[in-house]
Amino acid sequence: MSIFLDKNSKIIVQGITGAEGSYHTDRMYKYGTNLVGGVTPGKGGQRTPQGLAVFDTVREAVAATGATHTCIFVPPPFAADALYEAYDAGITFAVCITEGVPVHDTLKVVGATPGMRIIGPNCPGLASPGKALVGIMPGHVFKEGGIGVISRSGTLTYEIVDLLTRAGLGQSTCIGVGGDPIIGTTFVECLREFKNDPQTQAIVICGEIGGSDEEEAAAFVAEHLPELPVVAFIGGRNAPPGKSLGHAGAIISGSFGTPQSKIAAFEAAGIPVAQRPSEIPALLAQRLAVRA
């Protein structure tokens, strides 16, 4: 198995003829992702270089292809509209790559689309190696296997996945949940899915400063996944309070969101916290060996 995404997930791309959309459509297609079409209003009837049908609306795309998943590449002012359109057309899984979506837009969409799983916004997407890749992640770093990876960042995730792959530790599903303060799917929601995934034998949590997603993930692991090998990493330990570093969500406000609090939470849950990404494979191998 794997979570959220597999070989048969039928996926469309919203904004498929835009610069970003067409570039990443090609990469996803070449990875072997089951893309079934795309949407650009006014370009219905065209075909992409890969031969994918372009539709004017998500409703038409879903009717013609049976798509259940969407990957959204549209500018920030239109991201909420794209998500509503997907929801209204019956899409159940949406990945929103767009960075810079107003936080109230995300807040409202998350509240008004019950039953649709949203990954992001401001995220690199996700991959179930060997099956499908949705978003902007580089396919070549992945290898199919038993490690679930959840992360708030992009390149750092690829870095960590690359380290895992080089160490022979393949992945079940890797999810970049996004760097914004409000995101559609949190670490805990990913962990809840991993809990029921037989392919996933261990988990890497790649957190960063800001918010309390890491603390909640630690508590969830302690309560629901005490037996599972889990390793964590926290980026931004040396960040000053009051300034967000790159990600809108990576900000320490007062006593909230500090690396100390996150590290303490992981350690209290029995989860080792790597000092540097390069330590992750060894920590993981160690935990897997103890279990076996």
Added chain:
Amino acid sequence: MSIFLDKNSKIIVQGITGAEGSYHTDRMYKYGTNLVGGVTPGKGGQRTPQGLAVFDTVREAVAATGATHTCIFVPPPFAADALYEAYDAGITFAVCITEGVPVHDTLKVVGATPGMRIIGPNCPGLASPGKALVGIMPGHVFKEGGIGVISRSGTLTYEIVDLLTRAGLGQSTCIGVGGDPIIGTTFVECLREFKNDPQTQAIVICGEIGGSDEEEAAAFVAEHLPELPVVAFIGGRNAPPGKSLGHAGAIISGSFGTPQSKIAAFEAAGIPVAQRPSEIPALLAQRLAVRA
């Protein structure tokens, strides 16, 4: 049994110390309804003449009494707020007596309170005879029995119930769904409940001009309750188009909401339509006799 309401339903009154609220609280109390308290902001800590506790907020009332049902007597500008407060406090069944609620308020409340059953607004409430009465209906016309009654009006319902009672036909639950264009619970939703109520042996549908509730009820009966004796009445057969008569919802617009359409729908579903209320008991007795 009965639907929506029985002897054990724990009921509060919102606006319990107002003129309307206190008057009808007394009548409900004397009927034997299981009232457990009421709400008037700023009067928390007082007691009603019946000895019921008054709370400042619905949240407090629910926490203290375990109430699940509410009956709302507040002026029109505050009705939506009262319904939201009930919803937020965990109330699952709300009767809104208030007449003159802006239609957009009702529209928004109905869309934003999934899982809470709302009767009304602009309705007389409901009664499960011998068990409980919520709203402003006169208790003395009812008699416990096997007839379910659904109606869009108030006094006409009492008239019909009175005719049934005098003819020896007791009632399971009688619901005045309300006279507004947008209401929380339609005929079809009541019928769906009656379908699973062993006490209900037959149904009287008291419709009126405007909307398509009657047509939908007829279709539902034909599909899901073909064996159940059902009798209908339509008020306002002699109404002119374009003018609402008393109820905001009783209006014929173009070809919509005409008595002809409603009568045709009932007849197509095999439901006899009484020419006058006084014919209802005989029609019902006849249908019950055929079945027995």
Added chain:
Amino acid sequence: MNLMEYQGKELFKRSGIAVPSSHHALDPQAVAAFLEGALGQWVVKAQVLMGGRGKAGKIKMATGASQGRSVAQEIMATPMPPNRQNPAGEPVKSLLVEERLDIAKEAYCAITIDRAARKPVIVVSRFGGMDIEEVAEQHPESIAKFYVDTTIGYSAFMGRELAFAAQLDPGYRKEFPAILAALYDLFFRYGVKLVEINPLALTADGRVVASDAKVELDDDALFRFPEFAQWRAALPLDEDELLAAQAGVGIRNFRRFPGKVGTMANGAGLAMATMDAVANAGGEVADFLDVGGGANAQRVRNCYELVVNTTGAKVFFINIFGGITRGDEVARGIVTAMAQTASRKIPLVIRLTGTNEEEGRRILREAAMTPVETMDEGAREAVRLSHGA
């Protein structure tokens, strides 16, 4: 409350929907003054609530002040011709003088509340400028609808979907989602029951403009918009509503008809059933009247005087189902009301139930009124008396 075209367009302007440049004029002189020195052709439109202005010759072109004055005079000279719903027609009290658009295409769009779906519904057709019910018959495929989830509200994709589904001319596409956004905002902000743009014009130079405006406000929401009170004054009076308000009953609770049997009941449903009962007994009613709760002496008197003085009633059938009120109290109220009124007397037929109903009927009999036991009996008796009268 239905708004006049110029009022609706004022709301459109506030909401950012393009309308033709225009001037609201109260008389031909004002039309002439506005057109003094104005270039090009203008349209002078009667401001009335009734439909069919074009066919009735109440929309005319004009160039210059002098022609403007003369067409304005023609339009205002006669009221709108009567129809079934407005047997008296409707006087023309003001005019809208409007830039004449060079129209390339006409479409239709509206937002209203769908009762069955319990959602706002947006309706669009590529055919505008004619009655939408006619379009529904002749070109059903041209009508596209979208039911809006109120927890989401309007979002631009809805406008895109509708434009594609209704096959609007591509010239509309770019602006259409934003026009619907503004229209939905207006609909939601002002508690509107119906807003309709028919036609929504695409001009030869590519603008999308609301060429007409129909707005129905929710009477129950007017308390939130005190600014609309001044507009109400400009609307044609609904005499029935005015009379009802004067008598102290709800404006929806009284409606006059041409028959001879006056009626009154407590509760709208019962009042409708009372009308039907009179029809079943072979009579014709003079009115629909819901006296509401608390049928006390003052209220009964007001209602009696309302019916006797403003309808052709020859008999007054009072149908009270005493749910909570006591029969004897209602009876005393009626007797007192009749003793106090200075209006002319017509026979009363009174159906009265409730606690102490026998006592009530005794009181009525003693006051020489006709108590009956059922609605049917009362209707028959009232019809009989009306024939005799």
Added chain:
Amino acid sequence: MNLMEYQGKELFKRSGIAVPSSHHALDPQAVAAFLEGALGQWVVKAQVLMGGRGKAGKIKMATGASQGRSVAQEIMATPMPPNRQNPAGEPVKSLLVEERLDIAKEAYCAITIDRAARKPVIVVSRFGGMDIEEVAEQHPESIAKFYVDTTIGYSAFMGRELAFAAQLDPGYRKEFPAILAALYDLFFRYGVKLVEINPLALTADGRVVASDAKVELDDDALFRFPEFAQWRAALPLDEDELLAAQAGVGIRNFRRFPGKVGTMANGAGLAMATMDAVANAGGEVADFLDVGGGANAQRVRNCYELVVNTTGAKVFFINIFGGITRGDEVARGIVTAMAQTASRKIPLVIRLTGTNEEEGRRILREAAMTPVETMDEGAREAVRLSHGA
């Protein structure tokens, strides 16, 4: 974007929240002019973003023009004293002259977005006029919160519940739900991240007035409100953001620190991890810098110049994880950038992965730069070079 008090109060006024009558003055002369002939006592407040104005002597009372001028001069004479987040302090560029309220009680209310609940949260306390974190420690029972369901929005019961739960003085109760309604409307309408009234004053004559105003707008939503652009000009510049914008990277993507190791990475998470790697290797960074996607020659050059010219970097550690981009292309870009720049040269340590990474490293070696294979190795090397420099 954090607003100054006078800007926040302007938004409050627009939204119908009562604020003291006031005048925004740019210098002592304007204060004096405003107070010429004004009766009673007034408060002169420094308009700065930093907290702790009272303790810093930047809020003073004044009666009359002459005293107004002199306290204004005193306040503007020195900047706000520095603290850890603002080591340079903050100059006082303008003043708010405000009616002095006769305050009977002070409460607190705020609306912000709760990340964990993914809902707006309204926070109320009966203790106002002090730091809310202090209140949370000393009087936790005085703080009441309400998480708002965005599909419902604000409704008056929330204000009633909060007033009871926070045990606000009964004097607040009547107006409080409407004040929160206006505050929520402002929060929602302008895409606000935090709005805080501290204190919300109850005056001796029973008015409820926002005595201070703190508003944080969402930078990502500013495109919807072009009217706020003029306000930004009045705010103290964040030099890092300005420099980032000039270099063509996002305003959140660059931040300076006192160390000697310049850093740059592609991706915010990797850039943070790069900072951490330098710290792990015993060094101190000169900056945080996310170059973003497409690390082409022009972008690399801009970033290099940004770091060399504005920080104390003695070495520049470039950490590129070539997810999609090719290693040789990035290497060529870096070489070209270094050839083109006119800025002074410092040693480069470059960690580069991706397709054709060996070829990339060869290109770098030939250009006399230091290619490394891992982030840790690069950090160690950069720290070593910075010590040597």
